[in-house]
Amino acid sequence: MIQMSNGCIWHISVVLPLLNELKSASKIYNKITIGQQEKELKFNKEEDFSFQSEICVKNLYFNYEEKEIFKDVSFKIEKGKKYLLKGASGAGKSTLIKLLSMVYEDYEGEITADGVDYRNIKESSLNENISFIYQDVFLFEDTIFNNIALFKPFSEEEVLEASKKAGLEELLNKKENGLSEMLMENGKNLSGGERQRISIARAIVKKSKILFVDEGTSSLDEKLGRKVENTILDIDSTVIAISHRYYEGITVKYDYVLEVKNGTINQYSAEEYFEEEAI
Structure with missing residues (x-):
C-alpha cells in the first residue's frame, strides 16, 4: 500500500x-520537444524522407524493457501496397508501427527508405509524409475544415476533395454550414464512422505517403466498419494496418499479410493467408 x-x-x-x-x-x-533535436544531432539526421520505391527492414533486432520483441527480422514495404499486420495480442504489431514511424530508434539492424538509413532521415521530414488512424480519434472543438486541415494552409477545394474521397459528403450535405460546421468537444456530435472518416480525410489532404492504422474499425459496428475499411483500402497511400476484424470481400483487398509471431515476421499474399486460415 x-x-x-x-x-x-x-x-x-x-x-x-x-x-x-x-x-x-x-x-x-x-x-x-528537445529529444528530436538531440536525436537528429546524434545520428546526423540530414536526409529528407523519400519513398518512391520501398522501405527495407534487414536483420532487425529489438528489445523493449529487456523483453525481446524482434529477432533477425527482414522484409520489405513496397510503395502503394496495402499491408495487414496479424498476430496475437502483445506479439509486437504496434511496436512494428512505432519502429517504422521512428517512435523507437534503439534497434539493431537496418531500416532504409529508398536506400537511405532511417537513422540519417530527419524525423520532421518523415512526419510530413505519414498519417495515423487509431481506434480513438482526437477531434478539436472547431470546424470540420480545421479538424481535417489541422490548421495547415490547405485550400477549401483541397479539403472538400479529401472529404469526398473519405466518404464525408453525406455528413457535409446534412450540416447547414458544411465544412464550416463547428464540432463539439472531441466530436461528440459525430458518429464513430464519421469520426474515423475525418481521420482518413486528414491523410488524404496531406497526401501522406504512408498511412498507419491501429484497430481503426474495432469500435464500429459491422456495417460502418466495412465502409471505413473499404475507404482506407481505396486511397493511394501505402497502408500498414493492424486489425483483428475480417470483412468478407474487403479484407482480401490487402496485398500482403505480415504475420508477427515469436519474434519473427512472415509475409504472405492476403489471398494465401486467408485461404490457410479457412482450412
Whole structure:
C-alpha cells in the first residue's frame, strides 16, 4: 500500500500502471520537444524522407524493457501496397508501427527508405509524409475544415476533395454550414464512422505517403466498419494496418499479410493467408 500526503491510500497494483503511463507520456514529450533535436544531432539526421520505391527492414533486432520483441527480422514495404499486420495480442504489431514511424530508434539492424538509413532521415521530414488512424480519434472543438486541415494552409477545394474521397459528403450535405460546421468537444456530435472518416480525410489532404492504422474499425459496428475499411483500402497511400476484424470481400483487398509471431515476421499474399486460415 502507498499513502499519499492527503491521507489517501492507494494499493500498489493501482499505482504501478499509472507510473508506467507517466513514463510513456514523458518519452512522447521528449520526442516532440528537445529529444528530436538531440536525436537528429546524434545520428546526423540530414536526409529528407523519400519513398518512391520501398522501405527495407534487414536483420532487425529489438528489445523493449529487456523483453525481446524482434529477432533477425527482414522484409520489405513496397510503395502503394496495402499491408495487414496479424498476430496475437502483445506479439509486437504496434511496436512494428512505432519502429517504422521512428517512435523507437534503439534497434539493431537496418531500416532504409529508398536506400537511405532511417537513422540519417530527419524525423520532421518523415512526419510530413505519414498519417495515423487509431481506434480513438482526437477531434478539436472547431470546424470540420480545421479538424481535417489541422490548421495547415490547405485550400477549401483541397479539403472538400479529401472529404469526398473519405466518404464525408453525406455528413457535409446534412450540416447547414458544411465544412464550416463547428464540432463539439472531441466530436461528440459525430458518429464513430464519421469520426474515423475525418481521420482518413486528414491523410488524404496531406497526401501522406504512408498511412498507419491501429484497430481503426474495432469500435464500429459491422456495417460502418466495412465502409471505413473499404475507404482506407481505396486511397493511394501505402497502408500498414493492424486489425483483428475480417470483412468478407474487403479484407482480401490487402496485398500482403505480415504475420508477427515469436519474434519473427512472415509475409504472405492476403489471398494465401486467408485461404490457410479457412482450412
